[in-house]
Amino acid sequence: MEVSELRTYILRRVVYAIPTLLGISVIVFLITHLSPGDPVRLYTFGALNVTEEDIQALRAHYGLDQPLPIQYIDWLLKAVRGDFGSSLQYNRPALGLLLERTPNTLILAFAALALQLVIGVPLGVLAALKRGTWIDGVVRVIGVVGHAIPAFWIGLLLILAVSVSLRFLPSQGVLTVGKDVWDIGDRARHLIMPAFVLALAGIANYSRYLRTETLDVINQDYIRTAHSKGLRARTVMYVHALRNALIPMVTALGGLLAALVSGALVIEQVFTWPGVGQFTYAAARSKDYPVIMAGVMVASVLLVLSYLIRDIAYAMVDPRIKVP
């Protein structure tokens, strides 16, 4: 693909993303603002001597006294400039609050992604090569179990077994009390369980996927040709078979970021991992509109981006595919 071609393609995709993001923002704005619950009344609940005038003044301060369309346009005009408003609870810019928690979520997501690839891919290939053996059987059981059991349940089980009974790993948060913020070893120990639980579904997915793809590929004519050329079995496997089996995996990668970030929401709760998911969830419970909107928009942008990267990668891995 020519560089200029690629540039036009990316530009076109970015332009296409705008109506998508606008649509998402309208829908989420309506859902958050029309669902029952009033952030100011929640926020002032239990406050000493709070008067109706105080409540009205707070509503006005947050612009909640305006008609909904005005509120939306106001939000949009500020959002395009990166101003998502201030959190009602924290009284700090919503975007900043999310960004300071983003590294935690990314660390968790990428650690999970790495585990998925490192464990899931070899498992799938192994199962295909040893088709019909007990190894294949085990991998297939992992594939089903990893999908069927809810991640949070496994998470709780692990907390009780690994942290409480064996006292082997910490189960909550990112850092042991008293440790330095740069204590990478301690952070890694906190990461193991949540990353593993978050990776489970992906490991199951990948192993099944890779198994099917590999089986497909090793029955192709060109593999037989490679074998008859006298190439070593290992070369045939890694150079010819695996490379082709991996192509459809790229498709899966695009949706992966979304799956990881949404999965992280649950996992972050179970392990009190201070990331974006846990934070946005808490904001939704408190009807903290600016944080909810910022959270959803950040996730949407990430998703659109990840699809774009997937499509480009797809075109690069498989020369037969022309970008439209």
Add this chain to the structure above:
Amino acid sequence: MRQSWRTLRPLVAVLGTVALVATACSGATPSGGGQTAAVAETPVKGGRVIEGSFSDIQRLNLATSNDATSSKVSGKIYDSLIVADPKTGEFKPNLGQWKVSADGLNFDWTIDAKANWSDGKPITGNDFLARVKMQGRSKVTPNKSVFNDIEGYQDYSTGKATAISGIKVDATDPKKFSVKFTRIFCPALGNVFGSAPMPEHIYGKYTVDSDITKVVDDAPENNAPPVASGPFKFKEWRKGDQVILVRNDTYWKGAPLLDEYVLKVVADTTVQAAQLKTGELTLAQVNAADLATLQGSDNIKLYKFANNGYTYIGWRTNNANVPFLQDKRVRQALMYGINTDEIVKAVYFGEGSKMVAHHPPVSWAAAKDVNQYPYDKTKAEGLLKDAGYAKGADGIYAKDGKPIAITIVTNQGNKARETFLQVAVEQYKQIGVKITPKLEAFESLVPKLTGGSPEVEAVIIGWQLSAEPDPFTIWHSSNVASPTKAGNNFVGYSNPKVDALIEQGRNGPDCSQPARQKAYQEMNKILNDDVPYMFGVADGRIYAADSRIRSLDPGSFSPNMDWNIEKWWIKQ
């Protein structure tokens, strides 16, 4: 009444029992010593306490925050002029001593000569003034009206005045200041002077007398307070994970013994209980439901105390959908017809006591010698009959074809309240009253309650009361919740006699404790007879702590149990 995330609780509870029983024997034993218990222990310096919390703090500026977790941490950084006696709830001098004028309108304060900020600057009347000013001008505080009765406050707050005429700081001795009120306001001592002074030399610059757009709301110090008047200083906020406080070596009451106090966020109560056992937490408030897993653990000591608060069923007395609830006899029947002791057992695992009026027994405002409403199904049904209802073929009492059927709502995810509701459904059925249970998310329930929505016929919810017993916002008819005016009188209770007694307790003229006690006891007697609530249960408060932590001394009026934290120490 804030919510924690507990949807996974039942599961953890079941799993927890199994896994924790298996590890009970391997629990760490307190180390060191070999000394006999009879020998008096000598407190030593050092160590840290790690307290579990469901939620992170939100802001550490007392003038703008409203959440319990932030207050818990801020309360250790800032001392107030007064303090509630942890056992009796009476207000006592703390940072300051006061004198009230004969007309009850003027308070003269003197701040302790030793009281300094942690940077060495003296704590003065200007710091209290700074607190009032920043709260008055803040655009985000929910507590703006706390100071409404201070002369000149509202004019300053709205920008009509550039000074608060009612607060005068002595120019020669700024440790002395006076506060003048526009009317007698008995809760002032607790509410107004319970508001801690804030360092004028740090925050003063953000509020500009002549410019109401200049406010403290976005000050960076709100999230990292640089100086302290309390036993601990702020060190670090690891967002979403930990808040770290360190000893204030120059604390005016004497430096604390602990090196650090750390608040650690752990989102689930049962996981908190588990972490207490592993030592990852060394202090946490726990649910009665988790007691079973903690008892018998020799590295944990439990502290139980009566709560100054209660969980109740509120009956809407102003909702046309449930007209029968306007009849006192029906409400009394609902009081006699439920076995509260059973609820204490089933819902609170025995940790709580029956309530029959507004103020819990620990409060000096509680009434003595009131009807205890012993469980009596026959009496309950008798009252329904007296009210003109007859049992229908379906076993439900009805009048003119309209049965006594009530929907009781509570907030979803609060296990104790959900169980309370189940028990109520069962028990009221036995006296011929039909209850439909309904669960609703906290965030959508609250606006319906404070907005007087007709959707709410009855509600199970709770009050956590403060040491200042003024029940104005809960029972005065001017606070009846309606769509146009938010109020905490959700049930729509309106009684001129109760109004008069509340006003007497609030506006005196005699603000002495005996006078107010008389008014509140009288009010509680009327509420005890009117029973607009099934007053439910004062659910006990339980803390679990590492057994090496010494000098913990619980009291009902120190809900965070931290009133003497400067004396806490850890046995090595």
